[in-house]
Amino acid sequence: MSLYVMKFGGSSVGSAERMQKVAQRIVEKKLAGHQCVIVVSAMGDTTDELIDLSKQITDRPSAREMDMLLTTGEQVSVALLSMSIQQLGHEAVSFTGWQAGMRTDDGHGRARIKDIKPDRIMKALDAGKIVVVAGFQGTSDEGEITTLGRGGSDTTAVALAAAVKADFCEIYTDVDGVYSTDPRIVRCAKKLDEISYDEMLELAHLGAAVLHPRAVEYAKQYQVPLVVRSSFTNNEGTYVKEEAVMENGASVRGIAYDKNVARISILGVEDQPGVLAKFFNALAEHHINVDIIVQSGVLNGKADFSFTVTLEEMDRAVEIVENTRSEVNFDEVTSETNLVKVSIVGAGMVSNPGVAAKMFDVISKQQASIKLVSTSEIKVSCVIEQSYLTEVILALHTAYDLDTNQTVFVGGPKDRR
Amino acid sequence: MSLYVMKFGGSSVGSAERMQKVAQRIVEKKLAGHQCVIVVSAMGDTTDELIDLSKQITDRPSAREMDMLLTTGEQVSVALLSMSIQQLGHEAVSFTGWQAGMRTDDGHGRARIKDIKPDRIMKALDAGKIVVVAGFQGTSDEGEITTLGRGGSDTTAVALAAAVKADFCEIYTDVDGVYSTDPRIVRCAKKLDEISYDEMLELAHLGAAVLHPRAVEYAKQYQVPLVVRSSFTNNEGTYVKEEAVMENGASVRGIAYDKNVARISILGVEDQPGVLAKFFNALAEHHINVDIIVQSGVLNGKADFSFTVTLEEMDRAVEIVENTRSEVNFDEVTSETNLVKVSIVGAGMVSNPGVAAKMFDVISKQQASIKLVSTSEIKVSCVIEQSYLTEVILALHTAYDLDTNQTVFVGGPKDRR
Numbered sequence: 001m002s003l004y005v006m007k008f009g010g011s012s013v014g015s016a017e018r019m020q021k022v023a024q025r026i027v028e029k030k031l032a033g034h035q036c037v038i039v040v041s042a043m044g045d046t047t048d049e050l051i052d053l054s055k056q057i058t059d060r061p062s063a064r065e066m067d068m069l070l071t072t073g074e075q076v077s078v079a080l081l082s083m084s085i086q087q088l089g090h091e092a093v094s095f096t097g098w099q100a101g102m103r104t105d106d107g108h109g110r111a112r113i114k115d116i117k118p119d120r121i122m123k124a125l126d127a128g129k130i131v132v133v134a135g136f137q138g139t140s141d142e143g144e145i146t147t148l149g150r151g152g153s154d155t156t157a158v159a160l161a162a163a164v165k166a167d168f169c170e171i172y173t174d175v176d177g178v179y180s181t182d183p184r185i186v187r188c189a190k191k192l193d194e195i196s197y198d199e200m201l202e203l204a205h206l207g208a209a210v211l212h213p214r215a216v217e218y219a220k221q222y223q224v225p226l227v228v229r230s231s232f233t234n235n236e237g238t239y240v241k242e243e244a245v246m247e248n249g250a251s252v253r254g255i256a257y258d259k260n261v262a263r264i265s266i267l268g269v270e271d272q273p274g275v276l277a278k279f280f281n282a283l284a285e286h287h288i289n290v291d292i293i294v295q296s297g298v299l300n301g302k303a304d305f306s307f308t309v310t311l312e313e314m315d316r317a318v319e320i321v322e323n324t325r326s327e328v329n330f331d332e333v334t335s336e337t338n339l340v341k342v343s344i345v346g347a348g349m350v351s352n353p354g355v356a357a358k359m360f361d362v363i364s365k366q367q368a369s370i371k372l373v374s375t376s377e378i379k380v381s382c383v384i385e386q387s388y389l390t391e392v393i394l395a396l397h398t399a400y401d402l403d404t405n406q407t408v409f410v411g412g413p414k415d416r417r
Numbered sequence: 418m419s420l421y422v423m424k425f426g427g428s429s430v431g432s433a434e435r436m437q438k439v440a441q442r443i444v445e446k447k448l449a450g451h452q453c454v455i456v457v458s459a460m461g462d463t464t465d466e467l468i469d470l471s472k473q474i475t476d477r478p479s480a481r482e483m484d485m486l487l488t489t490g491e492q493v494s495v496a497l498l499s500m501s502i503q504q505l506g507h508e509a510v511s512f513t514g515w516q517a518g519m520r521t522d523d524g525h526g527r528a529r530i531k532d533i534k535p536d537r538i539m540k541a542l543d544a545g546k547i548v549v550v551a552g553f554q555g556t557s558d559e560g561e562i563t564t565l566g567r568g569g570s571d572t573t574a575v576a577l578a579a580a581v582k583a584d585f586c587e588i589y590t591d592v593d594g595v596y597s598t599d600p601r602i603v604r605c606a607k608k609l610d611e612i613s614y615d616e617m618l619e620l621a622h623l624g625a626a627v628l629h630p631r632a633v634e635y636a637k638q639y640q641v642p643l644v645v646r647s648s649f650t651n652n653e654g655t656y657v658k659e660e661a662v663m664e665n666g667a668s669v670r671g672i673a674y675d676k677n678v679a680r681i682s683i684l685g686v687e688d689q690p691g692v693l694a695k696f697f698n699a700l701a702e703h704h705i706n707v708d709i710i711v712q713s714g715v716l717n718g719k720a721d722f723s724f725t726v727t728l729e730e731m732d733r734a735v736e737i738v739e740n741t742r743s744e745v746n747f748d749e750v751t752s753e754t755n756l757v758k759v760s761i762v763g764a765g766m767v768s769n770p771g772v773a774a775k776m777f778d779v780i781s782k783q784q785a786s787i788k789l790v791s792t793s794e795i796k797v798s799c800v801i802e803q804s805y806l807t808e809v810i811l812a813l814h815t816a817y818d819l820d821t822n823q824t825v826f827v828g829g830p831k832d833r834r
Binding site: 066087 | 473474475482495496
């Protein structure tokens with residue numbers, strides 16, 4: 001007998017019919033002799049509908065009241081999924097975040113889990129019940145209802161798996177597992193049997209939507225054995241774990257991309273000590289997340305800097321940089337959009353110095369110019385113009401021996417919560 | 418400065434627009450220098466929509482999971498109403514049942530309030546905030562989410578008013594107050610300025626939908642000063658209190674009716690001691706609520722009994738009576754539908770013996786035959802055929818001097834939760 005945490009996203013429980021299929025799947029696990037803790041997201045478009053309702057009232061709802069509003073979505077899901085399981089003749093009990101003992105800090109809309117007191121869950125499991133927990137939500141010490149922000153239900157599942165010492169944490173989604181790259185672009189993309197936490201973390205950060213980075217971080221921290229698999233098929237899925245076997249000795253595990261990237265360049269900056277800190281402190285004070293930062297060489301006592309931010313934050317970032325003029329001398333601030341960050345990820349890279357060079361070579365052969373580069377031990381990211389995305393990804397996929405003979409069927413929209 | 422509890426039903430908050438009007442109304446109260454605790458129901462048809470969702474999954478959902486499902490309706494309302502108040506520039510904070518300290522027993526779907534610990538409410542009021550509480554819900558000692566059943570939000574409001582020692586508990590609805598009878602039947606029905614708890618309790622029990630009997634009971638028990646008034650107008654409303662002044666010395670305050678009534682007759686019952694107990698114990702064991710019970714005289718050692726039940730329980734009640742044949746001898750069980758129970762209510766009745774006689778007289782003049790009669794100190798109920806309802810009510814209204822010169826505007830559907 002193993003203890004499974006199984007997480008189902010919004011599209012997996014998007015209708016009564018899908019809910020019943022998910023229930024069937026859970027009951028099969030139970031009948032195979034296992035204990036089950038289920039984590040569910042809000043049904044289909046529920047969250048968007050609730051957000052729309054709030055927008056009819058105010059453009060700037062308080063974060064506390066938004067949490068109060070949005071957590072109802074998952075509460076509806078747990079009730080209906082429990083009913084679906086009961087309808088199949090099995091005992092089930094649903095819990096909201098506070099009932100499940102999900103304790104968070106008080107950061108409404110982006111709370112972090114502090115600890116989990118799974119007493120009620122364990123008691124229900126001991127009584128032979130299937131436990132259904134609302135994802136994405138918790139309560140603060142003051143008894144306030146909080147939400148975990150994007151990827152919250154993935155994080156709930158992994159954190160719960162750690163708290164109840166689950167043997168497996170299965171993330172059910174609308175794809176078969178983690179792929180070598182986006183199968184919508186590369187039809188012969190390869191489903192990975194295994195991937196390490198670090199690689200998955202890089203892929204998730206770099207744009208692979210299948211798992212949220214916070215959930216992967218949590219899984220790595222607590223060594224939770226993660227499985228990403230399809231809600232709709234019985235295919236094996238991808239195991240995410242500490243050490244993953246690289247199948248054919250290849251150094252690159254996967255290719256990710258992220259279109260939500262804008263480049264900002266500060267040109268002709270007077271080369272003084274602490275100049276860089278002045279820019280980036282100002283940005284940090286305004287909670288602007290900066291990703292890649294590149295400094296060119298100094299020429300005639302002046303340097304150029306470039307960095308990337310998300311598209312939404314670009315205008316504000318430019319404004320903040322302009323406002324530093326009183327402290328720093330520079331010629332000009334420019335910004336650029338219609339970019340994409342393409343990244344190759346693989347734990348084998350560190351011992352294989354030719355990997356990055358090959359990437360630059362492949363990209364240049366596609367006539368795309370590389371705007372920015374960033375590297376770590378297990379990834380190389382290049383920012384290029386978006387119009388080159390498809391050719392570049394296809395070429396990289398082939399160059400790193402990731403192509404398979406099989407064509408991937410690409411399903412519906414991604415579960416994104 | 419007074420402390421008000423204000424309760425708004427589902428149709429009062431049925432859309433973002435109505436929500437904003439309600440918020441406006443609350444803010445006016447606040448600006449007049451008062452403290453406000455608001456109780457809200459689920460928006461418009463939300464509850465029915467949630468029930469429909471559950472029906473797509475199962476015909477027999479567990480009561481616990483239904484409570485988990487339905488309580489989300491009020492949670493959405495409190496979040497949106499708080500946002501609406503904040504949008505008007507005032508501080509507001511929403512609470513679910515458990516956050517508001519609503520402690521109930523564990524009777525899912527029909528829980529009774531055990532006690533209220535309004536610490537968080539008081540703290541928020543002291544901080545100058547408008548408090549918005551989800552009606553209809555609470556939690557048991559075991560931390561289970563419960564609902565109070567029909568009329569739950571009225572009951573929440575009255576119980577909260579008692580717990581926070583409110584100066585007034587205002588029930589906002591889609592009518593102007595409590596009327597002498599249903600204004601949809603009698604267009605010159607009179608809005609009552611005052612009514613006693615006992616009279617309101619009888620009217621509520623006898624079919625007046627404006628307030629739920631449990632809420633009135635609670636108000637009487639804790640002497641909560643109740644006001645029933647319109648969400649849509651600034652009219653005065655009806656005060657419900659211990660002693661109500663009868664305006665023109667009339668003995669009848671109001672006329673109620675209830676179409677949800679079926680008559681069951683057991684004919685030719687062998688007259689033995691304890692026979693009646695056998696029938697009604699059997700019915701009670703099956704949780705069938707019996708209303709009026711009438712026994713005819715004994716003829717040749719045989720008697721006839723009649724009693725009323727709700728339409729939904731009629732078939733089951735007949736079956737239960739049939740099953741007592743092994744213990745009791747009787748000739749036949751019959752049942753009758755298309756009936757209505759018409760009741761006159763008034764505290765002045767007890768000292769005025771002609772009141773019941775006048776009722777029988779008025780009904781017989783309308784050619785309607787009286788099937789069953791039941792009386793108490795402050796009411797007389799007669800069961801008649803439904804086809805006579807309108808004429809009988811109109812005639813009674815005139816006979817007891819309740820007609821006014823004004824014609825009542827009758828609004829939309831009733832708030833029923």
